[in-house]
Amino acid sequence: MRVSVIVSAFVAALVGFGGTLALILAAAAEVGASPAEASSWVAAICLAIAATSAFLSMRYRMPIIAAWSTPGAALIAGFGSGIGMASATGAFLVAGLLMVLCAAIKPLGALVARIPVAVAAAMLAGVLVRFVMALAEHAAASPALVLPVIAVFFIVRRLSPNWAVPAALVAGGAAAILLGRVGPMPAPELSALVWTTPRFDPSVLVGLGVPLFLVTMASQNLPGFAVLRASGYVPPVRPILAVTGLASMVTAPFGAHATNLAAITAALCTGPETHPDPRQRWRAGPAYAGFYVLLAAAGASLVGVFAALPPALIATIAGLALLSPLTGALTAALHEDRHRLAAVATFATTASGVTALGLGAPVWGLAAGLAIIGLDHLRRT
Numbered sequence: 001m002r003v004s005v006i007v008s009a010f011v012a013a014l015v016g017f018g019g020t021l022a023l024i025l026a027a028a029a030e031v032g033a034s035p036a037e038a039s040s041w042v043a044a045i046c047l048a049i050a051a052t053s054a055f056l057s058m059r060y061r062m063p064i065i066a067a068w069s070t071p072g073a074a075l076i077a078g079f080g081s082g083i084g085m086a087s088a089t090g091a092f093l094v095a096g097l098l099m100v101l102c103a104a105i106k107p108l109g110a111l112v113a114r115i116p117v118a119v120a121a122a123m124l125a126g127v128l129v130r131f132v133m134a135l136a137e138h139a140a141a142s143p144a145l146v147l148p149v150i151a152v153f154f155i156v157r158r159l160s161p162n163w164a165v166p167a168a169l170v171a172g173g174a175a176a177i178l179l180g181r182v183g184p185m186p187a188p189e190l191s192a193l194v195w196t197t198p199r200f201d202p203s204v205l206v207g208l209g210v211p212l213f214l215v216t217m218a219s220q221n222l223p224g225f226a227v228l229r230a231s232g233y234v235p236p237v238r239p240i241l242a243v244t245g246l247a248s249m250v251t252a253p254f255g256a257h258a259t260n261l262a263a264i265t266a267a268l269c270t271g272p273e274t275h276p277d278p279r280q281r282w283r284a285g286p287a288y289a290g291f292y293v294l295l296a297a298a299g300a301s302l303v304g305v306f307a308a309l310p311p312a313l314i315a316t317i318a319g320l321a322l323l324s325p326l327t328g329a330l331t332a333a334l335h336e337d338r339h340r341l342a343a344v345a346t347f348a349t350t351a352s353g354v355t356a357l358g359l360g361a362p363v364w365g366l367a368a369g370l371a372i373i374g375l376d377h378l379r380r381t
Contacts, residue, residue, distance in 0.1 A: 005280075008268050008274040008284050009269060009284045009285075009291060010287075010291055011162070011268055012265040012266070012269050013265075013288055014291075015265055016067050017046075017292075017295050018165070018169060021302065022306065022315075022317040022318045023070060023322070024041065024045075024068065025042075025314065026077040026314060026315070028041050028255070031076060031081075032082070032083075032084050032085060034085075035304070035307065037194050037255055038255070039191055040191070040192065041255030042296070042302065043192070043254075043296045043297075044254035045256035045257070046292045048066070048247040048248065049292045050288075050292035050293045052243050052259055053065055053285045053286075053292070054285055054289035055243065056240060056285065057283075057286060057289075059239075061282045063228075063266070063269045063274065063284045063285055064235070064240060064261070064285055065262040065270075065285060066244060066260065066261060067263075067265060068259060069216040069220050069257060069260050070325065071127065071216065072216050074318075074322060076088065076257060079127070079360045079361060083201070085255070086196055088204070088208070089197075089199070090198040090199050090200040090201060090204065091204050091205055091209035092248065092252035092258065093209075093252045094210070096245045096246070096247075096248030097245070099213060099217070099244060099248060100245035102217070103242035103245060104238075115366075117335075117336075118336055118340070118342065118369075119342055119370060119373065120215075120218040121328075121329045121331075122333035122342075122344070122345075122350070122369060123215065123346050123362055123366050124215050125326055125330050125333055125351075126361070126362070127211075128326040129347075130351065130353070131315070131319045133319075134319055135150065141312065144179060145179060145181065145310060146313070148171060148172075149171050149317070149320075150320065152168050153165065153167070153168040165317065165321045168316075168320055172309070172313045172316065176310055181309075181313075182309060183308040186300075191299040196254070208360065211360070211363060211366070212258060214366070216258045217260075220260040220263060221260050223263035224260065224263045226263075227270060231281075244261065248260075269284035269285070333347060338376070342369040342376070343369060346365045346366060346369030349365035349368045349369075350364075350366075351365075
């Protein structure tokens with residue numbers, strides 16, 4: 001195996017994991033996960049990423065790179081307060097099941113595809129904007145800690161966007177140490193999987209499970225397919241959805257929220273930098289999987305390290321990691337003039353955080369946008 005294949009896989013794993021681990025831990029804390037459950041969450045989803053990446057890449061001889069759902073984690077962290085791990089696990093199972101059904105039932109996949117891109121993107125933007133807005137709050141409350149981190153992020157981003165978040169995380173850790181704001185570090189330990197029996201609460205299934213499925217499809221799987229096509233591959237769409245959906249269902253009782261195609265990090269493994277021969281780039285998949293197995297084993301220690309860092313730093317890293325997805329979501333939401341009003345209504349409703357009839361803001365945001373588009377369609381007819 002060429003060294004460039006291993007290097008590309010290593011960089012993709014490091015950037016994907018280190019860039020958004022803070023968001024996973026924020027989501028785990030929001031639903032009331034214990035430290036052991038949070039560690040299991042990280043380990044289980046890393047194992048799912050490893051298994052799906054290795055299997056799909058070897059089976060179809062193309063670099064099919066899996067990842068966890070970063071927007072999905074943001075959704076949970078923003079709207080999962082008080083639901084508990086058991087109900088969250090039920091929602092994760094339903095999201096995975098919907099992915100499998102999309103692969104198995106063509107009409108369902110077609111129905112999901114008919115949701116206007118502007119509305120889906122606006123719902124995602126409404127989820128993400130809350131974390132990005134928090135950057136200003138934390139900068140005002142802890143300027144000595146947060147402002148240097150933000151500065152490092154934007155400086156490194158000018159040189160290499162992929163390394164901006166990891167560099168900010170390193171800078172934040174150094175700043176926290178200098179300011180004496182780091183708690184006791186944990187002893188090294190291997191991860192263990194913790195079973196959570198799912199609870200199927202209808203309001204949580206609709207309010208969290210369905211939006212988790214939608215944001216994962218719209219902001220992870222569809223861009224992931226686009227990355228593969230842009231590199232000259234013809235991705236097997238239905239098998240990918242089926243395999244990642246099944247992996248999500250199998251690992252959900254251990255805390256994993258959603259496994260899907262990678263988008264940005266996948267591009268690190270699909271280009272000529274990985275291998276000059278496109279027919280050989282599939283080897284990046286198994287190499288990438290190997291690194292994620294190591295990350296799964298170290299998940300407990302990494303969760304402990306993050307727990308020792310100041311909450312303001314974790315929130316800052318999460319907000320910085322979501323700047324680029326938020327920019328992309330807003331661009332897609334406002335791109336088409338005919339859907340712009342519906343997109344703004346979806347965005348505003350979702351960002352408001354409103355809850356009614358047991359359903360959260362993402363559901364009401366989606367409903368608002370679709371209702372406006374429906375009314376516009378009736379007026380034209």
